[in-house]
Amino acid sequence: HHCFSKSADGYLYCEGVRVQDVMEGAERSPFYLYSKAQITRNFDAYREALEGLRSIVGYAIKANNNLKILEHLRGLGCGAVLVSGNELRLALRAGFDPTRCIFNGNGKIVEDLVLAAENGVFVNVDSEFDLENIVTAARVVGKKVPVLLRINPDVDPQVHPYVATGNKTSKFGIRNENLHWFLNAIKSYSNEIKLVGAHCHLGSTITKVDIFRDAAVLMVNYIDQIRAQGFELEYLNIGGGLGIDYYHTGTVLPAPMDLINTVRELVLSRDLTLIIEPGRSLIANTCCLVNRVTGVKTNGTKKFIVIDGSMAELIRPSLHGAYQHIELVSPSLPDAEVSTFDVVGPVCESADFLGKDRELPTPAKGAGLVVHDAGAYCMSMASTYNLKMRPPEYWVDNGSVVKIRHGETFEEFVKFFDGL
Numbered sequence: 433h434h435c436f437s438k439s440a441d442g443y444l445y446c447e448g449v450r451v452q453d454v455m456e457g458a459e460r461s462p463f464y465l466y467s468k469a470q471i472t473r474n475f476d477a478y479r480e481a482l483e484g485l486r487s488i489v490g491y492a493i494k495a496n497n498n499l500k501i502l503e504h505l506r507g508l509g510c511g512a513v514l515v516s517g518n519e520l521r522l523a524l525r526a527g528f529d530p531t532r533c534i535f536n537g538n539g540k541i542v543e544d545l546v547l548a549a550e551n552g553v554f555v556n557v558d559s560e561f562d563l564e565n566i567v568t569a570a571r572v573v574g575k576k577v578p579v580l581l582r583i584n585p586d587v588d589p590q591v592h593p594y595v596a597t598g599n600k601t602s603k604f605g606i607r608n609e610n611l612h613w614f615l616n617a618i619k620s621y622s623n624e625i626k627l628v629g630a631h632c633h634l635g636s637t638i639t640k641v642d643i644f645r646d647a648a649v650l651m652v653n654y655i656d657q658i659r660a661q662g663f664e665l666e667y668l669n670i671g672g673g674l675g676i677d678y679y680h681t682g683t684v685l686p687a688p689m690d691l692i693n694t695v696r697e698l699v700l701s702r703d704l705t706l707i708i709e710p711g712r713s714l715i716a717n718t719c720c721l722v723n724r725v726t727g728v729k730t731n732g733t734k735k736f737i738v739i740d741g742s743m744a745e746l747i748r749p750s751l752h753g754a755y756q757h758i759e760l761v762s763p764s765l766p767d768a769e770v771s772t773f774d775v776v777g778p779v780c781e782s783a784d785f786l787g788k789d790r791e792l793p794t795p796a797k798g799a800g801l802v803v804h805d806a807g808a809y810c811m812s813m814a815s816t817y818n819l820k821m822r823p824p825e826y827w828v829d830n831g832s833v834v835k836i837r838h839g840e841t842f843e844e845f846v847k848f849f850d851g852l
């Protein structure tokens with residue numbers, strides 16, 4: 433059961449609510465529309481998959497940082513994966529248990545590490561200088577920091593190069609050759625840090641779970657080596673990265689259960705607590721960006737649907753040619769011609785497209801058009817380019833539409849210059 437579906441009358445619904453009706457009541461367009469129940473179902477899929485294992489599900493806040501969504505996920509039992517001091521502040525505000533939070537990143541600054549140390553969150557060691565910064569923060573705070581070693585396992589995730597992170601040319605993590613240097617260094621800092629686990633993150637949009645298994649085999653081997661050096665490791669963190677069905681072609685992709693089942697025996701065999709860091713697979717398919725058609729135009733042989741949403745609200749297609757499914761929210765007029773369109777925004781940039789070569793019925797001016805699977809890396813990557821203020825967000829909660837974030841306003845923008 434998925435939250436967005438077209439009914440026989442040709443209207444798109446979100447959990448029983450007509451998207452067309454939400455458009456009529458919304459503060460403005462475009463806006464993001466989520467299903468709260470779908471978020472719960474996605475989390476439950478992980479919970480069920482993890483039964484019988486000690487585990488932490490660390491939601492990758494970078495995927496979507498709406499405070500209401502964070503509070504909901506925390507309420508379901510989620511931990512959090514953070515990549516900045518501000519993400520940690522937001523996680524704390526949302527009530528996340530800091531001992532179920534992991535601070536990641538290749539360029540963590542001392543100030544943010546101090547905040548992490550004060551709150552007792554796990555910190556991933558990414559490099560030699562990162563280790564020094566963590567030690568500095570531990571000394572400032574006077575607390576021992578629990579750390580995981582982020583190992584670059586050099587596994588090809590078979591995804592777009594911009595979202596591959598665990599291969600040898602990546603800027604993330606430490607290389608195998610350096611493992612013993614790190615273990616010695618960590619031993620010498622036994623007053624400041626405690627090594628509790630090993631971490632890897634292969635990349636994002638991964639649709640073959642064998643890749644996770646290959647990485648887990650390597651990681652367990654590292655864990656054996658590290659334990660042999662006298663460290664009491666408890667955690668294996670296999671990162672995030674599970675892909676979703678962006679193409680809506682009906683192909684069945686691996687679910688959390690498939691992912692966890694490929695690593696379950698390995699985790700049990702070493703008596704480890706498994707940490708996973710899903711972002712996309714928890715939140716992407718719970719949301720659409722809802723736009724209004726401004727007009728339709730033809731330039732030579734090319735046809736365009738121009739909408740009010742753009743790369744400012746949703747940059748994934750422009751940034752890495754990502755495909756996100758597009759459809760109209762209401763039935764088209766009986767004489768509407770079906771054509772191949774590029775769906776573009778009003779931003780002054782040729783990269784401003786939401787979809788290329790899409791077969792769609794010619795929409796009327798003002799018609800609603802959604803970009804699907806917009807819950808992850810869309811709002812959190814929105815900009816104010818061309819002074820398009822960031823959009824409001826709503827969710828359907830038990831049949832009612834509730835605003836979960838105000839749209840950013842021009843007045844808020846000009847305030848940045850107050851008193852200067």
Ligand code: LLP
Nearest residue numbers: 492633636637672673674709710711712809
């Ligand atoms: N853990 C680490 C260390 C990560 O770097 C990431 C994502 C995650 C977990 C969560 O991965 P997920 O489960 O969401 O795949 N902006 C790109 C995606 C960048 C992903 C960055 N790292 C996009 O729009 O597709």
